[in-house]
Amino acid sequence: MPSVRHHQVVIIGAGSAGISVAARLRRSGQRDVTVIDPASRHYYQPLWTLVGGGRASMGESVRPQTSVMPGGVRWIRQTVMAVDPEAREVMLDHGGVVSYGHLVVCPGIQLNWGRVPGLAEGLGQDGLSSNYLARTAPLTWRFIRDLRAGSAVFSMPTGAIKCAGAPQKIAYLAADHWRRTGRLGKIDIHLVLPGPAVFGVPEFASVLEEVVRRYGINVHYGSEVSEVCSDAKEVIVTDLASGTRSSLAYDMAHLVPPQSAPDWVRRSGLAAADDPAGYVDIDKHTMRHVKFPEIWALGDAGSSPNSKTGAAVRKQAPVVVENLLAALNGRAPTASYQGYASCPLTTARDKVLLAEFDYSGRPAPSIPVIDTMRERRDMWHLKRRGLPFLYWNLMLRGLA
Incomplete structure (x- = not known):
């Protein structure tokens, strides 16, 4: 029998969602936080469009995973093979098993x-x-x-x-x-x-x-x-x-x-039976699993019907953390994600249309005064410099 290690909060995935949630949990005083992910590199993938368009270098988009992992977080560098939500256990590729009090599922998306x-x-x-x-x-x-x-x-x-x-x-x-x-x-x-x-x-x-x-x-x-x-x-x-x-x-x-959720998500019974893409079946506002109250999901692998963007993760992470902390303290979750997503559309080599919207399917601009309903050069600078700075220095540290 494989040995079983128990942790209060286990996070599957060390991408933007996993690192952001881990950082916020640590800032809230949670001591027993574990992240499972085998990747040694962390990528800021929104920059890859600019790499492909000759407007940025690949080196700007990558840093060692160790440099973004929050202090005090246990990092298990293995691959998840399955989750048993009834037993509250995560099975790893080397045969180990991790049990959890609460599980945050954010392994990213599978490219098929x-x-x-x-x-x-x-x-x-x-x-x-x-x-x-x-x-x-x-x-x-x-x-x-x-x-x-x-x-x-x-x-x-x-x-x-x-x-x-x-x-x-x-x-x-x-x-x-x-x-x-x-x-x-x-x-x-x-x-x-x-x-x-x-x-x-x-x-x-x-x-x-x-x-x-x-x-x-x-x-x-x-x-x-x-x-x-x-x-x-x-x-x-x-x-x-x-x-x-x-x-x-x-x-x-x-x-x-x-694209779809990773295959193991469907095999583990975390997806809705009628969802061919196998996304983790969550309430679109609380981000809590509809069947297993100790499981949460955000980012690309969740079933919430928002556009799958980094901006969505930035709005989801505080909701997941606030609701998870409430559950740990025996309270009902009250934080609500309203489907915000942002897509900075590069329409030229120096112009961007900043498309912001939510579950209503209508524009949801977040920058006061500025008209973001047209192509703008200042939004290009936000895309090229501002958002990467926000990502590396604030979002991954649980500050934005």
Whole structure:
């Protein structure tokens, strides 16, 4: 029988959600906080779009995990294989078992490259890349920079993904680069989107529609890339309403894989039975599991119907901590997350449309006086410098 270690609060995942919650718990005086994650590096992934667009270096996005782990937190550097919510135990890859008083589940999202035939095999070669991997984000910029003429394809998959604006942000960065270098008229740009509009909030969609017109981008609404034929340098695009398949040639392509919660979440019974993506089944306001009151979730692996962004995590973490502390003290949770998310959409190499919204599906601006309903250069500086500073120096320390 494997040995069992018990901890009052166990956090699965040392990404932005896990580290933020751990830091806030420590600041609140909690002594027995354990984080489980095997990763030795911590990434600020929102910067990867700028890496792929040639506006930032990969080195700026990464730091040693030890440098962001809060003091006094026990760090178990292993991989979670399963959770037994009835026994309140977490099973690890080396055979160990950790029991918990309360469990915070925030392992991030799973990138399902294999669900698009040919994507994994061709990735990183002959113009095909994705900003969703650290090793291929720099290649995106190389392929954009090297393209002189031809066809460029950018795609977004169906279902929830982390940073849903990222698939089109890189299209605009690339188009603006080609415009500035006099190549835009020689490149046929395609943007494949699964929804009926370029963005889910109409006020921001109207701005982005003008951006699309400005660059002459061909948008394939209600469609997704369903197969990659890298030898022929073409993708198969499926119309989601009719099922019709058509081929689209590319000289450069940026593709994004379908995404879901990690497989072990569904196997552990933490997801709703009717959720094919397997996200942790939580109350969208309290972030508490609907069936197991000692389990909480936030970030990309939670079922709350917000956009999966770092800004959402920043608003969720205080709610989870406040409600968890209340539960530890025998009180009902009263803190409520209202679905806030923010997507700083890079519409040019020096402009950003700061899209902020909540569960209502309406704009939810957080910066007084400034009109964020249009493209702005000052929001570019916020995206490029301000938000990374906030992340490394305040958010991960439980201060913002």
